Amino acid sequence: MISVLHADAYCGFSGWVSDHDAVHATGAQPVFVGRVLWPGASEPEDTVIKLYPTDSCGVANEVIGFTANAVRGVDQPARGGVILLNREMLPVFDADVTAYVDRSTGLAVCWAATLVQNAKPFRFLRRLSTFDQDQLAAFFRSKFAHILTGVDHATGNSDRSDANFLYLDDMKYVAIDQGAVGGGPYWHSSWPDETAGNQLNLAAQREMTASQLSSWYASVLQEGLKTQDIWPEVSNQLRRDLIGLLDSEQIDTIVEYMSTRASNGTLAQACGRLI
Incomplete structure (x- = not known):
């Protein structure tokens, strides 16, 4: 049910989430909209990509919530999954993202969910x-x-x-x-x-x-x-x-x-x- 995506599925930065100031401000959790080619899709889709600190279980929590909602039939974004991005692929945030990138691999393990349009x-x-x-x-x-x-x-x-x-x-x-x-x-x-x-x-x-x-x-x-x-x-x-x-x-x-x-x-x- 949960997709695990790698760098080759990431097709580039699309924009910031609706309120640029709230999301992009220093100290805010790093989150942005990127273009992602999901399994089975022919075209990349706008996808909200959220980083969590490497010492947290935030991404696992997102998986838990998404899975529970999917099984129970709660309306949520059409697709959700984990995407692994190299640090150099991330957009430039005002805040330091060192805590969100694994030191040994240089990867950020991110939660990704398709953008809900007009919401x-x-x-x-x-x-x-x-x-x-x-x-x-x-x-x-x-x-x-x-x-x-x-x-x-x-x-x-x-x-x-x-x-x-x-x-x-x-x-x-x-x-x-x-x-x-x-x-x-x-x-x-x-x-x-x-x-x-x-x-x-x-x-x-x-x-x-x-x-x-x-x-x-x-x-x-x-x-x-x-x-x-x-x-x-x-x-x-x-x-x-x-x-x-x-x-x-x-x-x-x-x-x-x-x-x-x-x-x-x-x-x-x-x-x-x-x-």
């Missing part, structure tokens, strides 16, 4: 965009939100924050940015966070009345049962997709962590409900 970040926390209360209410009624809340709980994704999913219209959203699976990009150096927060649930609690919140929880838990049923498929796929990104012990750790959290009982507990 914009859905800023639901700080309200920095034009989304009004009706649009926010439409999002919380969407099946997308109900499913993604359960998937984020299972994966321990603690950063479904501002702009970590995209908006096409009031009925169409796209999940991106799964770098905080397991509570963050460094869970592999200690242990996944058993108390990883769920920002969609927190936003619902903040925005909804008591009766609306009761309906929200009911829908989230109903979709959670379906997530629980398909989770063994997610686990099996990840045991293949994560080879080379994590060692066998780390793979066992994160798969077992998520299998426990995929139980609808733990989701109900996180929602403050009994089932």
Whole structure:
């Protein structure tokens, strides 16, 4: 399911992600749009390429989130994979990218996902965009939100924050940015966070009345049962997709962590409900 691409698949720099200043500023995570020839494609496609520090498990986390979403049917970019780029192939960032390039190989192991055209970040926390209360209410009624809340709980994704999913219209959203699976990009150096927060649930609690919140929880838990049923498929796929990104012990750790959290009982507990 997850493609591993090499330098010959990279067809050059295309541009910066929508907000040049936010993405390209000193200290920001290096991310850009490049032209990538994906397996089976006849033409290169605009692809968002994101670098993670070499001492993190951010790329592995992206693989986990993308795989879980794909199996569960969450809308997301059409293609996702790992791409290995030589340092000299990277565009010039304002920030130093030394920490993102392996010293021994000179390679940056990057996450790549096809660019979603005509989409914009859905800023639901700080309200920095034009989304009004009706649009926010439409999002919380969407099946997308109900499913993604359960998937984020299972994966321990603690950063479904501002702009970590995209908006096409009031009925169409796209999940991106799964770098905080397991509570963050460094869970592999200690242990996944058993108390990883769920920002969609927190936003619902903040925005909804008591009766609306009761309906929200009911829908989230109903979709959670379906997530629980398909989770063994997610686990099996990840045991293949994560080879080379994590060692066998780390793979066992994160798969077992998520299998426990995929139980609808733990989701109900996180929602403050009994089932």
